[in-house]
Structures are given as C-alpha cells and as structure tokens.
Amino acid sequence: MSGEFSFKRVTAPDIAKRKGGAPIVALTAYHAHTARIIDPYVDMLLVGDSLGMVMHGYETTVPVPLELMIMHAQAVVRGSSRSLVVVDMPFGSYEESPSEAFRNAARVMKETGCGAIKIEGGAHMAETIRYLTDRGIPVMSHIGMTPQAVNTIGSFKPRGRFRSEWAAFEEDARAVAEAGAFAVVLEALAELLAARITKQISIPTIGIGASAECDGQILVLEDMLGLSPRVPKFVKEYAQIGEAIETAVKAYANEVRGRVFPSDAYTYPMCDEPAPVTKKPKMTGS
Template identity: 45%
Template sequence: MSSAQSSEEKKITTHVLQEMKRRGEKISMLTAYDYSMARIIDAAGIDVVLVGDSASNVMAGYETTLPITLNEMIYHAASVVRAVSRALVVVDLPFGSYQGNSKEALNSSIRIMKESGAHAVKLEGGREVKESIERILTAGVPVMGHLGLTPQSIYKFGTYVVRAKEDTEAQRLIEDAHILAESGCFAIVLEKIPAQLAARVAAEVKIPIIGIGAGAGVDGQVLVLHDMLGITHEFSPRFLRRYMNLYDDIKAATERYISDVKSKDFPNKHEQY
C-alpha cells in the first residue's frame, strides 16, 4: 500500500464518523479559527474541527455570535482548511445567512464550500430549518445540525440557561433530532441540555450526536478551543474542563519580555548579528 493511500485512509469523513458511532468510538471535536491553532490540533489527532461562529466572541470580541458575517466566516474557514490534513472541517453558517430562506441557505453553503474548501456546514434549529437542510443537501453539501441551546437565538430565549428541562421542550427536541436525521444531517450538536435527554437522543438516532454540556452518554464532545486552553478566563460553565491556563502563562511571558526590554537584557550579545 502506498503512503498516499495510507494517509488518505486516515482522513476523517462523514462516513468515518458514522462508523465511529457504530463501533462505540467517541468523536473528539474542537473549534479553531486560524491556521496556527488548527495545524496544532489537527497534528494532535482531533477528529472534527469546527470553524464556529464563536469566532465572533473569542476572535472579534463581540458579546454574542450574531454580528459575525458570512465573509468573515469564510476567511476563518479558509485559514483553517489550509492547516488541516486529517480532520473533518465543519463551518457554522452565521446568523442571517440561512434562517427563513432556503435559497439563501443554499447560496451561503455553496460560498463556504467553494471559497474556503471546507468539508461541511453546520446550522442551528430543528423543524424550522428542515427545508434549508434539504436544499443544501441537493448541492451535495454535508450538513451538521445543532439543537438545545442555540446561541444565535439568544434574544429569543433571553438567557444561556440549560434547555429542554421541561417535558414539552424535551419532547420537541427529541422530535427535532429525528427530523434532522431523517432530513439527511450527518451529525447533530446538542448544547447544554440534561445528560439523560442527550443520551436518549444518541440512542434513538442513527447519526452521531456531539455534546457540549450534554453529558457523557453521547457519541462525542466539542469545546471551544480558547476555553479549553484557558485563554478565555471569564467564562466558567460547569461543562468546561480547562486543560491549560494560557491566559496567565501568556500574560506572565509578556510581562517578562517587557521587563527584559526595559532593563536592556533583551537582546543579549547572542541574540544579535
């Protein structure tokens, strides 16, 4: 077998994710928005890289995910795609690029795929986006769904609290998960819902269910990279596990650099020509 064939087999596709679910192998997913970070997490073996509209928060400093534009998402996605050789790259359709208009949803998705080279798109919502999902799929663009806490609807909900705690909303979420799967989504993200409910959805639908604040009974997990690495430090929900504390480390390194420059210690005689 040639090395080209071998490396091709290692690439993560939507089919590979389905096989992982069937085998009971958990799926790892992180966000990334730039070439350097994406290259590192791809080399580490991440399965899915999500170019999330959370770039609106962590990269641009907005309070919500709503302001980021389709052009900006394409810019971030193209940067990530250039870095990734193994992972599946999924790109969020930003607010206003698909809601209530399936033709616009299709056009937005085609732009993302053509201009960034990404592998799939993700959108928020259940039955209300069914037509958009089906239309996007007619162009051969894979679609990942997103249910539970949907940040693009923050002004409708008015809060980021756990969703689907009441029976009526829980039942609607289960129905929506089935609708998304039957419409052709290859996977669904469930955000900030009770663990028992998420486990039930993962057991009932055949496509992979990726959780964020949805317990351990799903098929995989996703976190925002900047949260996981401790670059952001104001945000501390229960579901977040910080694997590093880079905010403090980077701040301390910067303080040392400033001190060395001010004291004329940097550059020393070995650091100049």
C-alpha cells in the same frame, strides 16, 4: 469516469458511520497554526462562529459576517490535512429560505474546500437541511442552546432541565436526522435528555455540555486551554496557557522597562570592516 477515488480526509459519511462506535473527537479551530497542531488528534475541526467572541471581541456570535467565516475556514483547511473541516453558517446567511442557504453554503464550500457546513435549529430548519443535502452539501445540525438565538432565548443558559421541555428537543433531533443531517451538536442540554436523544436517533450526537453518552464531544479550543476570559461551566481546562501567557507578558514588560531586554544575546554586534581590496597592476606584454 473509471477507477476509484478516495478522500484523504475524514468525510461526513465517515462521521455518520461512527454512530454507536468509537467516540468522535472534535475541537474548534480558527487559524492555520492551531489547526496544524490539533489535526492529528481529532476527527473533526469546527470553524465555529464562536470565533467572533473568541478572536474578534464580539459579545455574541450574531454580528459575525459570512466573509469572516470564509477567511478563517480557508486558513484552517490550509493548516490541516486529515480531519473533516466543518464551517458554521453565520446568523442571517441561511434562515430566510432554503435557496438562500444553498447559495451561501455552496460559496463556503467552494471558496474554502471544507467538507461540510453547520446550521443551528431543529424542526423548523428541517426543510433547509433536506434542500441542502439533496444538492450535495453535507449538513451538521445544532440544537439545544443555540447561540445565534441568544436574543430570543435571553441568555446562554442550559436547556431541557425540565421534563416538560423534553418533547420539543426530541422532536428537533428526530426532524434533523430524518431531513438528512449527518450529525447533530447537542449544546448545554440536560444530561439525561442528551443521553436519551442519543439513543433515539440514527445519526451521531456531538455533545458540548451535554452527556458522556453522546457519540462524540466538542469544545472550543481556547476554552479548554484557559485562554478565554469567560469559560462555560461545562468546559474542563486541560492547560493554563492563559496564566503562562500573562506571566510571560509581565516578565517581558518588566525587562523592557528596566532596559534588560534586549540583552547582547538578542542583538547583532558590529562586524569588522572588510579589508580593502587592492587591485594588482595590469601587466602588459613586451
């Protein structure tokens, strides 16, 4: 094969090269419309399994099936054109063995057109990360507070706030970097620890409730827009769209109940009946 080929999208290697450079901007996206809106402004779109809580009403991310992740990822890929799209592998789709992880991750990439996948876990997932990357699947890791492990952790609580915990998280970060992950999400880690890990490893760190020293940041879009009913402490709300929606719905309900809506401006008037068409008598020759 001759000639050069270049991706129109940001790729996993592009993100990896940003270590220590300009901060990486990332947000979650779950459907085509929001992906289209935010795509020009971010480097990476994460189709997170948080969609189970944000869009489908689950209490945790644990019940999310692989098929649901694929469906939402397909929409995000269709709605975007330049950002790297990364898809979360849901709970139960990769933990059993590296070969199981490969089968499911390959399916996700083939059926969605995404550029990478993300799996939770540190040192104990290093073998799986290496297995996937050796076979052409870019992997972003996720350590710290790992939502899929909520049933063993006990709650969505910050991690690494005691120095006695630091060594384990530092080892997790080193292990995933050495295994070939192109980046690692640090979620709800103590600020000093997150900054320390960022300096220790060779791949970009993407913080969420971690540290401004991380190589990039990510938030759940609905959290930052004020649409989520339970917003974590680490989220800065950049808009109060939730309040605007509530105000609009109240106004709509009041107008419907008061028979104000729809007014004439939002209905279609009758048209005059068209004049009947009269046929001219057919002339015959003499």
